[in-house]
Amino acid sequence: MVGGAFGLALVLWFLLSCLKQKRIRNTFEKGTGGARRFGYNDLATATDNFSENRKLGEGAFGVVYSGFLKRLDREVAVKKIFREPSGENHKDFFAEVSTISEAKHKNLVKFFGWCCRGHSRNILCFMCSCWWKKRNMELFLVYELVNNGNLNNHLHNSDAVAVLPWPTRYKIVKDIGSALLYLHHDCKPYILHRDIKPGNILLDKSFNAKLADFGLSRIANMDSATLLTTAVGTVGYIDPQCIKDGKVRFNRSSDVYSFGILLLEIVCTGNSREHIWDLYEGGGNFVVESADKRLLATEGGFDNIEMERVIVLGLWCSSSEKDRRPTMWDVMDILNHGAPLPDRDSIVNSTLASTNDVQDTGSNHDEAPLFSLGMQ
Known part of the structure; x- marks a missing residue:
């Protein structure tokens, strides 16, 4: 009886955690102004799994890779951001992505979208829905490839x-x-x-x-x-x-x-x-x-x-x-x-x-x- 109640509580905890994670993801996407979201696997495929051969450079904000993104049918530049979001600063990333998705000018590098990849360290972390508290969050921004140097x-x-x-x-x-x-x-x-x-x-x-x-x-x-x-x-x-x-x-x-x-x-x-x-x-x-x-x-x-x-x-x-x-x-x-x-x-x-x-x-x-x- 006790075991059954514990199992039921565990299932409810799991379902509530999933709903919470989905709500956070929806909030994230709304916060980015509806900018296009790419899957991590799409970016990994485009850049040959972020191969050194695809690396264009490394600067103050992150590492930039070239790649061919099938979803857009074009060459792109994928920037892996150094900074990792946490519960305290993910709204900053909302603001950044929303801003650059709305700013459009022929002399600004064109922005296509973003990707956010999180890894649960274990089932307990996942069930606690610590999605924004993990230290190994990865952020990516996808831009047009401007290929004549700087x-x-x-x-x-x-x-x-x-x-x-x-x-x-x-x-x-x-x-x-x-x-x-x-x-x-x-x-x-x-x-x-x-x-x-x-x-x-x-x-x-x-x-x-x-x-x-x-x-x-x-x-x-x-x-x-x-x-x-x-x-x-x-x-x-x-x-x-x-x-x-x-x-x-x-x-x-x-x-x-x-x-x-x-x-x-x-x-x-x-x-x-x-x-x-x-x-x-x-x-x-x-x-x-x-x-x-x-x-x-x-x-x-x-x-x-x-x-x-x-x-x-x-x-x-x-x-x-x-x-x-x-x-x-x-x-x-x-x-x-x-x-x-x-x-x-x-x-x-x-x-x-x-x-x-x-x-x-x-x-x-x-x-x-x-x-x-x-x-x-």
């Missing part, structure tokens, strides 16, 4: 024949500016990228530029520009004004700063911002003196007007005082419509920023330890 590789290619000509570089500037304009001003609420750099700009065979890893940015609160989760970023491209007392605070202005450093790297590959500023401040033909000399031997050579436009924009965007920086609306108005550039006096305080210049950006920002910055 901008960093093309800018620093030692092959003289493969040097990116100026018309291509200028198009890349406008492509990425357009993507950031969309993230900052067309998305509601706006989206911060937080890790803009050449390595996160992918190029297709026609050298159209697509901004990658925006899928791992966080939704920002429109009122306070508060970040929802842990800080990322790459030293050298991080706005020094974001750093104070070992904490990092991001906002749209900090994305603009990173974009400014990117512009200077595109035109003046290898030259520091400090050196470029000194040449600019000294007058003369600072464009010829600071620009990548390899461009002289390429088709199109130098275009002084366009290059000056991009260099001055780069210095303006990376001003040490965030209130002096333009918005992406201002930037694209100059690039697309020929709006006038600011004069030297208006960016006179755009000298090289240092962490000593940092001022408090407000108490409404979530803070993350500096040591948590994602590095590639």
Whole structure:
């Protein structure tokens, strides 16, 4: 009799656990905004079981593999995320997937869907329905495969024949500016990228530029520009004004700063911002003196007007005082419509920023330890 009651209780426990797990899965899928979900076996098959031969690279957020996904009948990039969700932070993943599934722009790497794989350690764990508490949860994001490398590789290619000509570089500037304009001003609420750099700009065979890893940015609160989760970023491209007392605070202005450093790297590959500023401040033909000399031997050579436009924009965007920086609306108005550039006096305080210049950006920002910055 006692054994029968215990068995019945065990069965009821099992059924309730299954119902709870199903409810959690349904909540997860609703939380991701209805984004497409892929099965783990589909991704494993597509990537030859995540073979080293399929590995495209490893960065701050995870490992990326190439694969052919039969369900889509196309090549894809599968990113295995390093971070594991727990009961406390799975809502962050909801927000990320929902955001990237809704953000659509020709200069953003296209997002196809996601996969979440959990492993029950034993029957007791399963029956207790500890689905979100397990430490071995695996997360995957599926993107289009953009297969012409990243901008960093093309800018620093030692092959003289493969040097990116100026018309291509200028198009890349406008492509990425357009993507950031969309993230900052067309998305509601706006989206911060937080890790803009050449390595996160992918190029297709026609050298159209697509901004990658925006899928791992966080939704920002429109009122306070508060970040929802842990800080990322790459030293050298991080706005020094974001750093104070070992904490990092991001906002749209900090994305603009990173974009400014990117512009200077595109035109003046290898030259520091400090050196470029000194040449600019000294007058003369600072464009010829600071620009990548390899461009002289390429088709199109130098275009002084366009290059000056991009260099001055780069210095303006990376001003040490965030209130002096333009918005992406201002930037694209100059690039697309020929709006006038600011004069030297208006960016006179755009000298090289240092962490000593940092001022408090407000108490409404979530803070993350500096040591948590994602590095590639």
